[in-house]
Every structure is written in C-alpha cells, then in structure tokens.
Amino acid sequence: MREQLEELLNQAHRNQRIMLRHQTFDLQLIGASSFRELIENIFSTLAKTSDLDIVTLTLIDPKSNLRRILLDLNIDLTEFPHLLFVQTEFELGQLRQHLKRPVLGRYEDDLHGRMFAECRTKPSSVAVVPLIRQNKLIGCLNLGSYHINRFAPSMATDFIEHMASIIAICLENVINNERLTYIGLTDPLTGVSNRRHVEQRKLEEIGRARRQQYGIVAMYLDIDFFKQINDKHGHQGGDDVLRDVANRIKAELRLSDTLGRFGGEEFVVFLINTNQQHAVQVAERIRASIANKPFLLSMGGFCKCTISIGIATLPAVKNVGDIEGVAREMVARADAALYEAKTNGRNQVRCAG
Incomplete structure (x- = not known):
C-alpha cells in the first residue's frame, strides 16, 4: 500500500x-x-x-x-x-x-x-x-x-x-x-514597398548578397509619357495605370525579389541571386506585359502605355567596400541606363556599362 x-x-x-x-x-x-x-x-x-x-x-x-x-x-x-x-x-x-x-x-x-x-x-x-x-x-x-x-x-x-x-x-x-x-512600409496607391522601405531593403539585400556570395541586379523603371496619360485621362486614370503597372511588374518577379515605388511614375526592382542575362529576360517580360496590353480605366475606356527600364548588375566579386556607397553607385548606374533607354526612343531595356 x-x-x-x-x-x-x-x-x-x-x-x-x-x-x-x-x-x-x-x-x-x-x-x-x-x-x-x-x-x-x-x-x-x-x-x-x-x-x-x-x-x-x-x-x-x-x-x-x-x-x-x-x-x-x-x-x-x-x-x-x-x-x-x-x-x-x-x-x-x-x-x-x-x-x-x-x-x-x-x-x-x-x-x-x-x-x-x-x-x-x-x-x-x-x-x-x-x-x-x-x-x-x-x-x-x-x-x-x-x-x-x-x-x-x-x-x-x-x-x-x-x-x-x-x-x-x-x-x-x-x-x-x-x-x-x-x-507602414507600403505605398498606399500601388500596394508595393514605399521608397523608405526600398532604401532599407537595398542595404539589407546587398549585405546578404555579400555574405552569401551571389550577384544582385537593380532595375530602374519609368513609365513613358506619364504626364500625357494624366492630361488625357485625369489623375484617376493615372492612378489606375500606376496600380496596374505595379501589378504587372510584380507578376514577373519572384517572392524573394524587391519591388518599390520610388516616387511619381518611377519604380525600382532588386533581383536577388541573379545575373545580367536573367535580369534582361525579366525586364523584357515586364516591358512586353505593359506594352502589349492596354490598361482598363475605372472611369471607362482603355489607355495604352509603355515603360523604359535601366539595369545595373552587382556581381559578387565587385560587392566590396562601404555598403551604402555600393548601393548608391548601383542605383545610379541603373538610373543612367534608364536615361539611355529614354533618349534612344523609350519602351526598351538598357544595361549599364
């Protein structure tokens, strides 16, 4: 017992x-x-x-x-x-x-x-x-x-x-x-990351790419003749185009990639663990998806639109030095490539030298 x-x-x-x-x-x-x-x-x-x-x-x-x-x-x-x-x-x-x-x-x-x-x-x-x-x-x-x-x-x-x-x-x-x-980190109109968040993610992704030794690519994207869209269809029509452009860009990206609205009609993308050849393929898909299908406007009717894209690649071997400086230089090169696309006729993809 x-x-x-x-x-x-x-x-x-x-x-x-x-x-x-x-x-x-x-x-x-x-x-x-x-x-x-x-x-x-x-x-x-x-x-x-x-x-x-x-x-x-x-x-x-x-x-x-x-x-x-x-x-x-x-x-x-x-x-x-x-x-x-x-x-x-x-x-x-x-x-x-x-x-x-x-x-x-x-x-x-x-x-x-x-x-x-x-x-x-x-x-x-x-x-x-x-x-x-x-x-x-x-x-x-x-x-x-x-x-x-x-x-x-x-x-x-x-x-x-x-x-x-x-x-x-x-x-x-x-x-x-x-x-x-x-x-709090999202652009309220398009639903993608806002500029503040993109700036933060840019540094984080470059740091991660450096630690894991892979390449990263920056894309600078700008809607062509966006002021004319606003003038013709009003700001509501412009907002419709911005939302749909963001959705079409996002549809061509992986979950691990970063998409943000930099302001106005400008967007920035960071492609993770990739190279220039793959980035050009992605950019061409984005460009075609926007150019080949008119945008349906909420107030009625359709609107045609194109986009220009600049690309800058940061291979693992060149990802050295101050991260903020590396980030600024990469985005500046993508912006320069975008300017080249604009001055050479728009609706195209250009790569930084």
Missing part, C-alpha cells in the same frame, strides 16, 4: 511538472510579439515541452500574401524549413476532409507526406491538429514521434486541441501585427 501511495504521489509530482512546463509554454506563445518569435517558440520549445521528435507547421496562404509580407519584412523563410505553406485547403490532400478535429495515427506517406516533406527521417506516429479561427481553417500543427504508439486514434485530444487553439489565436495576432508594420 505504501509503495502504491508513493507511486501515486510521484506521478502527481510528474504531472504537476508537466503542467507547469505547458503553462510556461502557453505564456511564451502569448507573449510573442513577432512572427519570428512565435515560430521559434513553436519549433523549439514545443518539441522539448511535449517530448516530440518532429514539429512542423502548415499555413494556408492564399495568393502568397503572407509570404510576401514576411519577406518584405526581412524574415528569411529558409531559416524555418519546417514552416510550410499551401494556397488552398485542397493542397492538404485527403486530410482536409478530416480536419474538423485532430487526426491521430500511424504515419502514412500518402496521407501525411506533405506535412513532413522536409524531414529526412519520417515519424512513426503523428497528430495533425487543425488551427481554426472564426470557423475558418488557417493551417495545421503537425506533431510527429518515432514511437509507433505515441499517437493512437483512440487517444483523448483535449490537451492538443487546447494547445492548437492558443497557437491559432497567437498566429492571428502576430500576423495582424506584421501586416500593420507592413502597411
């Missing part, structure tokens, strides 16, 4: 320690002030607190809007290989039909493979826990163990559902905070 009482007492102490660890974890989640801090807590602290071998997180991100915001805020998503994105619920495969509540059981590659795609060693048993906010699935938390019986279909799920609800709330809060920060 005494041994049984001691064992019960020891178990009670163990349960109390586990409960305290999870309470501490909950407070860390709630206290996270940024997306990065929250994700780091989920991947590092949760695994230790719950004795898990693998933790991944899948977020539903329509049109890649969240990824674009995070990249614009200089959050390098390659730091988080277990953070996964899908654009729709359908990309979750067969699992989406069961994600009203946690799905527990043995790992099956056909069913769970996408959630653990970045894991070299696959788990033996898993719990896929839906993250729901306002009756809408925003993603799922994927827990994996190398022990086959760790997550059995018959297990109670109250605890992991409670944890998932806290994570979902915290995700919503930090994403909203990041969006507010992003709004």
Whole structure:
C-alpha cells in the first residue's frame, strides 16, 4: 500500500511538472510579439515541452500574401524549413476532409507526406491538429514521434486541441501585427514597398548578397509619357495605370525579389541571386506585359502605355567596400541606363556599362 501511495504521489509530482512546463509554454506563445518569435517558440520549445521528435507547421496562404509580407519584412523563410505553406485547403490532400478535429495515427506517406516533406527521417506516429479561427481553417500543427504508439486514434485530444487553439489565436495576432508594420512600409496607391522601405531593403539585400556570395541586379523603371496619360485621362486614370503597372511588374518577379515605388511614375526592382542575362529576360517580360496590353480605366475606356527600364548588375566579386556607397553607385548606374533607354526612343531595356 505504501509503495502504491508513493507511486501515486510521484506521478502527481510528474504531472504537476508537466503542467507547469505547458503553462510556461502557453505564456511564451502569448507573449510573442513577432512572427519570428512565435515560430521559434513553436519549433523549439514545443518539441522539448511535449517530448516530440518532429514539429512542423502548415499555413494556408492564399495568393502568397503572407509570404510576401514576411519577406518584405526581412524574415528569411529558409531559416524555418519546417514552416510550410499551401494556397488552398485542397493542397492538404485527403486530410482536409478530416480536419474538423485532430487526426491521430500511424504515419502514412500518402496521407501525411506533405506535412513532413522536409524531414529526412519520417515519424512513426503523428497528430495533425487543425488551427481554426472564426470557423475558418488557417493551417495545421503537425506533431510527429518515432514511437509507433505515441499517437493512437483512440487517444483523448483535449490537451492538443487546447494547445492548437492558443497557437491559432497567437498566429492571428502576430500576423495582424506584421501586416500593420507592413502597411507602414507600403505605398498606399500601388500596394508595393514605399521608397523608405526600398532604401532599407537595398542595404539589407546587398549585405546578404555579400555574405552569401551571389550577384544582385537593380532595375530602374519609368513609365513613358506619364504626364500625357494624366492630361488625357485625369489623375484617376493615372492612378489606375500606376496600380496596374505595379501589378504587372510584380507578376514577373519572384517572392524573394524587391519591388518599390520610388516616387511619381518611377519604380525600382532588386533581383536577388541573379545575373545580367536573367535580369534582361525579366525586364523584357515586364516591358512586353505593359506594352502589349492596354490598361482598363475605372472611369471607362482603355489607355495604352509603355515603360523604359535601366539595369545595373552587382556581381559578387565587385560587392566590396562601404555598403551604402555600393548601393548608391548601383542605383545610379541603373538610373543612367534608364536615361539611355529614354533618349534612344523609350519602351526598351538598357544595361549599364
């Protein structure tokens, strides 16, 4: 009897320690002030607190809007290989039909493979826990163990559902905070980065290119005869053209590239980890997408428009010295190439010598 009482007492102490660890974890989640801090807590602290071998997180991100915001805020998503994105619920495969509540059981590659795609060693048993906010699935938390019986279909799920609800709330809060920060760095008319943010990103990207030893390219873009568009179609028509031009430029870029409005009808692009040949191909696609399709105006009718583009390349071997000086010189060369495109007839791409 005494041994049984001691064992019960020891178990009670163990349960109390586990409960305290999870309470501490909950407070860390709630206290996270940024997306990065929250994700780091989920991947590092949760695994230790719950004795898990693998933790991944899948977020539903329509049109890649969240990824674009995070990249614009200089959050390098390659730091988080277990953070996964899908654009729709359908990309979750067969699992989406069961994600009203946690799905527990043995790992099956056909069913769970996408959630653990970045894991070299696959788990033996898993719990896929839906993250729901306002009756809408925003993603799922994927827990994996190398022990086959760790997550059995018959297990109670109250605890992991409670944890998932806290994570979902915290995700919503930090994403909203990041969006507010992003709004302050965004041009309100076109929705792309404003000049202040472009200047900041320029230095960050040149610094990263220097550390990782790859080339970077600056594009300076200017809408041709924009004053005539304003004179003919009014400022509303000019605004329509600016918005659509920004969208057409963005459509030809990667998520990792930077696009910003420098002012008026001028835009700047920084192409990451690329060379002049690829940059010219991208620039020609941008030029053609603007020249070949008239712009629909909100007040009615259409407007034709072209754009001139100057390109300056910064190879890794020349990325040396004061970063601010390097940045100024690269943009100045792109601007000079743009001037050459303008003086030689517009609607063309020119490269700095």
